[in-house]
Amino acid sequence: MTPADRDYFARITTLRGSVVTIPGLTEQQAQAIADQHGPTERPALTADKGKTTCGRCQGAGGWEEEVRSKSSGGSEVVTKKWVNCRPCGGTGQVPK
Ligand SMILES: [Zn+2]
Structure with a gap:
């Protein structure tokens, strides 16, 4: 090349x-x-001894959820909203 x-x-x-x-x-x-x-780098996601990757969010700290709402015109609007993972509080790590 x-x-x-x-x-x-x-x-x-x-x-x-x-x-x-x-x-x-x-x-x-x-x-x-x-x-x-x-x-x-995401400092919140650095490996921490005594903690392990959250199984709920796979260490991502949360996920995108579709939020559906009806517009005034009657059509459905779908937007994506970031939701923090509850078990790990959005850090992607949970205690072992
Ligand atoms: Zn999580």
Whole structure:
């Protein structure tokens, strides 16, 4: 493979865990985005001795739930709402 000018991409993990990829960047652009967003670590989810991954949310700390509501026009509107996991309180870790 030959190196191309626009062979770089940025991959950003959002707070909700979605991964967004931005292709077609120059090295400088990709680096600028990486610097801006930094390592996407979630300190609340670091491994803790004496605790184990929550089986209810698989360590995610919660999940998206569909919320259905009727609009004034009578049509159904479905939105997604983040729900914190109750057993682990949104940390993704529970005591062993
Ligand atoms: Zn949980």
